[in-house]
Amino acid sequence: MGHILTLERQTLSDTGAGHGGALARLDPRARILGACAFAMVTVVCSWMPVLVAALLMAVGLMWLSRVPVAPTLRRMAAMDSFIIFLLALLPFSVPGDTIFTLWGFAASWQGLALAVEILLTANAVVLALLSLVGTMEPVTLGHALSRLRVPDTLVHLLMFTIRYIDVLRAEYLRLRQAMKMRGFRPSTNWHSYRSFGYLVGMMLVRAIERSERVLGAMKCRGFAGRIPLLETLAYGRSDALFAAGLGAALLALFAAEIAHAAV
């Protein structure tokens, strides 16, 4: 499954961050809570038309957020490829009315329906998440979570991780470059695995040494246990409007699901 996203595309600064269109002006907290509400409602619902509507809503959010469409859909497809085996097995493992038989195994309509249900739910949630939250600057995500009463220690940990992912990735690429210069070509053998192991070990050693320097520098500047978060977040009228709109849409989805279940 590894070949789907090459390393070149996987840095935090290369994600949808910085886009955001009409959604970018909204309060990050509203976007995070909106994504959570969307996910919960979509996961609870299971009637096919409701899930299709949820997916269309997510596509609408993607359009509103102005994220580049191709990479976003590619990310979604990458996620689908993770679960394709799981879904492909479902028609054969759920008992029900047979569609066709393959090597003596019967595929059922019920199983197919369940597979489609999972596929719709998963894609709708991921698309909404990438559009609403994935378009934030990673640091803004940390600030917003802090304002949402996530424990400070966890937020600090998140901020450090965000800060150092790109630094350590550059470190990794330097080490890989050095290995390549010395004629390393990865393949399936003991030498390759040992070299990759040494690479990971070296990265960890350098990471620890870097963290010692970072702590020293922070102490030198009078670090007293809190990173001040400078961003001021203001919940305004457009946020209330967004919350009301999204809330109404989600309520409608949920009501349709309940009405269908009652019949």
Added chain:
Amino acid sequence: MHIVDGALANEVVIGGAALAAGGIALGLRHLPLEKIPAAGVLSASFFVASLIHVPIGPSSVHLIMNGLAGLILGWAAFPALFVGLLLQAVFFGFGGLTVLGVNTVNIALPAVIVYYVCRRGVTRGSPLTAAIWAGFGGALAIALTTALVGLSLMLSGDAFIPAAKLVFFAHIPVMVIEGLLSAAAIYLAAQVKPDLFDAMKGAPS
């Protein structure tokens, strides 16, 4: 290995979230402010390590290295790996939002178990002994992770049992590779920087 939204039963999702919250809270108690830079940088390096693709035959697998994370971070592996999964879900679309708790438990709980089983063997003795214990820990972590993924699927319905079995058997080569790599990584670290394992020490519990 990532489970997506919509696949699991609601009870499993809620149970996973509660367990993850407990684990993260415990992990944060092991993280005084002095240790935040080390934990953050290590969390970032495990994030980068998970982007490394190792060839296996005609295909390739990406590393997880949760055994190694457990050996070095202990309980702090819970918040550190959670942060990695959160960033992957939000910015790369891997996994999902409501299943974040389940995914965190599936990756971080094996890390903590490996910490308790193998930590003593890795910190005492020669680099070779450390490497053997680390190799065992690396393989054990993946075995436990796939077992937990299978368990979350099975608890959600009998229809997932074939898929759960497939996940487990498909990951046996990954267990071997993670074991070998963890052993090599610790063999190097034990020689180059033996105090690597003290990075998280001295943290009051």
